[in-house]
Amino acid sequence: MNFELNIMLLQLKELHVSIKGKEIIHGLNLEVKAGEVHAIMGPNGTGKSTLALAIAGKEGYEITAGEVIFNGLVINEMPPEERARLGIFLGFQYPVEIPGVSLTNFMRTAINEVREYRGLPPMPAGEFLKMMEEKKQLVEIQSKLTNRSVNEGFSGGEKKKNEIFQMAMLEPMLAVLDETDSGLDIDALKIVANGVNMLRRPDNATIVITHYQRLLTYIVPDFVHVIYNGKIVRSGGKELALELEEKGYDWIKKELNV
């Protein structure tokens, strides 16, 4: 399906984002095409998570200038649920617990909301359950977890696997994974990475936000961007991640003379 390649999925143009009046992102540019995996790296507190939440449309993350363009559509003002229905998925750094709502019920509600938005009837129960089974295997998530309340009593690793499981269920066009590797042991990391790799298709794209190079051994990016002080200060291929690992972020700071 070559014709789907090179479709521009996400464009960030001179993006400025403020939280409570304080600007965190200062004019950031990024282009993500279908079929690509981008890694965004950088020291703590430079705006990585802010960027992820601004793309997802969280309230309080105000776009003061510039544009977020998804699939040709400017979505600056679009509420988060509509962005989700269009195919933007955010893998949370800290997934919240929702007591009393089973993961199965939660997913079913989400999937049918998305389907309704796209003019499709609700997914038949049989089909839904079959899909659950398939996707559970993908991230080696235990069956009992889907009967439990969303993230309630899940271990750190289970929560992160659950994010990838939900991504698999919702089949987004663009997935933004915010520090999905944090708090994972090596086995869980491999499982999560494997899940992400299995979901790669020529018509979707992934942005992996991470502090460490470690995850990128398993999810090999096409592009690596280094974010510093709310701007992308350097972009390159996967080698850039290795260089960063070797020299540390101080190297970037020195180059930038800060």
Added chain:
Amino acid sequence: MPDTNEILDNLTKSEYKYGFVSDIDTETAPVGLDENTIRYISSRKEEPEWMLEYRLKAYRHWLTMKEPEWAHISYPPINYQDIIYYAAPKKKQFTSLDEVDPELLATFDKLGIALEEQKRLTGVAVDAVIDSVSVKTTFQETLAKHGIIFCSFSEAVKNHPDLVKKYMGSVVPYTDNYFAALNSAVFSDGSFCYIPKGVRSPIELSTYFRINAANTGQFERTLIVAEEGGYVSYMEGCTAPMRDENQLHAAVVEIMAMDNAEVKYSTVQNWYPGDKEGKGGIYNFVTKRGLCKGANSKISWTQVETGSAITWKYPSCILMGENSIGEFYSVAVTNNRQQADTGTKMIHIGKNTKSTIISKGISAGFSNNSYRGQVRITARAENARNFSQCDSLLLGDKCGAHTFPYIDVDNRTAIVEHEATTSKISEDQLFYCQQRGIDMEKAISLIVNGYAKEVLNHLPMEFAVEAQKLLSISLEGSVG
């Protein structure tokens, strides 16, 4: 389990959907209350002398009492002389549905209550009470085959006077409290249910209450007796038109369970709650109490309270028989200017008695929601057990949640546990749902239904679906 998604899909606007008025030819008592009013009610109902005497005794006692002020609610004084105490559709007794005013049938159709027995697939026997009179009780014949009596209270007074005389007022005497006394004086109709020894009711019984006439109070009375080894599951629902003035509802429910008997009583209370500014709405002052008289008996209250401007209600259990069990499961939702002060009393008298209290309060808007409960272990109640859990969920920062637990223990072998939590729906939870494509209203409904699930699971299937819908509708527009 009912499918939440389907239910939520069917949601309507936040308007109170039962707010219509039916144009039914009604006969009413003159406004106000004195002994003549009571004589009028009693004579309209062609009651025997003993019933009138009981009413008058209750009325005279009521005159000596004061309206209680301890609840965490506030409202302008009620003028008891401004209320009509009796309203009835003009034709009173119906032998078949063909005789019933079509407008009346249409009313119950609108409410989704099947009075026609051909809809027997629903498997629920219904007693329909409109204003002061029971209109129609379905499935009576089927039940009679099992020896079960299920009829309006008025019919019971006529046809089963011995049973009524024996049990009425034995659990809630007219001296009990102000509103119980008022009810005992002016009660109009309600349901009566008698389960003979060893009989398990094969179908759910239910009463549907509807206030229609203006300026009218509704004072119904329900009496349920389960003899040794009997079992019944009983459901109660209620609605009222939208009106600008407040209307008074003061009901009494009495339950009696003998040895090894079990009664399960479920309520979905959806009286008109008033408008957004708090204008209008029902004042709901209700006394509900069950007596576990026999050994191994069990009484279980499950309530979903979403309506009424004011709710004052404490369904209780007196655990007299050895090994008897009392349960109280409650979800109370208040939105806009609603006020609820609700909870339970568990009085442990017999040995090895057990009680469970699960209360879930949900407050939104400018409302106030209080849990008030008493657990009392008397000196003779060896090895009594109680577990109480009172949770409050707040939506927004203008509403209030309050907990008033009273625990009195006079026996050292008792084990009483009380847990309480207060939480808010966090922005992070809402955003998490939204990020998965679920809009805010649906997210709230999902979270609230999840929060209330422990209680909703105790409702009969027919009611659980209704209750989930109600929870969602009651909270619509509460965020944003």
